[in-house]
Amino acid sequence: MKKATAHNRIRLWAVVVWLLLWQGASMVFARLWPHGHLLLSSPVEALTRLAELSVTVAFWRAVGSSAAHIFGGFLLSCALGVVLAAASACSCAVQELLYPLVAAVKAVPVVSFIILALVWLDASQLSLFISALMVFPPVYLNVLAGIGSADAQLLEMAQVFRVPFSRQLRGIYLPAVLPHFRSAASLALGLCWKAGLAAEVIGLPVGSMGEALYNAKVYYETSDLFAWTAVIVVISLVFEKLFLYLVDWTAGKAVM
DSSP states (O other): OOOOOOOOOOOOHHHHHHHHHHHHHHHHHHHHTTTTTHHHHOOOHHEEEEEHTTSSHHHHHHHHHHHHHHHHHHHHHHHHHHHHHHHHOOOOOHHHHHHHHHHHHHHHHHHHHHHHHHHHSSSSHHHHHHHHHHHHHHHHHHHHHHHHHHHHHHHHHHHTTTTTTTHHIIIIIHHHHHHHHHHHHHHHHHHHHHHHHHHHHHHOTTTTTHHHHHHHTTTTHHHHHHHHHHHHHHHHHHHHHHHHHHHHHHHHHHHO
């Protein structure tokens, strides 16, 4: 008997099957209810609507604005997480100080932070803040674990031979931290898009993808909803692939 193995790649046949099921469900809804197409539009309707949206200036302005805020929050939190993880590795006091904050961010529902942040921030900056907040715990904790996993014998040898810290950073710490950072980034990229779009749907900044999703819900424009969702998925995947490629390239340079 052939042993089953896990596959993490998207297969074309699986996508086609789900699209056919979606089309079939849409046809059933349209047949059973007078306005069934409002409850579930078909893949063809969603694709047609996406084509109509993609030629408008407002569409690209919304995509650019939301992507800039959400990915900006991700990059900001990555930088902050790396710096604070390094500080925590050097000082137990810093680690103990940050622990309650990290635990709170992990435990508190994101909607609570969104509502609280609306008191402090303008709606246009909300997605940046929420994205950064959600990304911080996985990046900080994984980088801290990566620093802790650095080879103790290599570090001791480096101290004995008085190897400069810059060389220790590149030859010992970076190879230890990058795999952990990569795992954190892969997880955090998905989190930041979900949290950032949720913040936009609640805060409704003008000219954002979150506002477009909210309007699609209010007016029962399910084809718009699916079209915008497809755009969000594609942009998220593109950003993830590009960022992880950059991390892998850096890891390759570090071991050379």
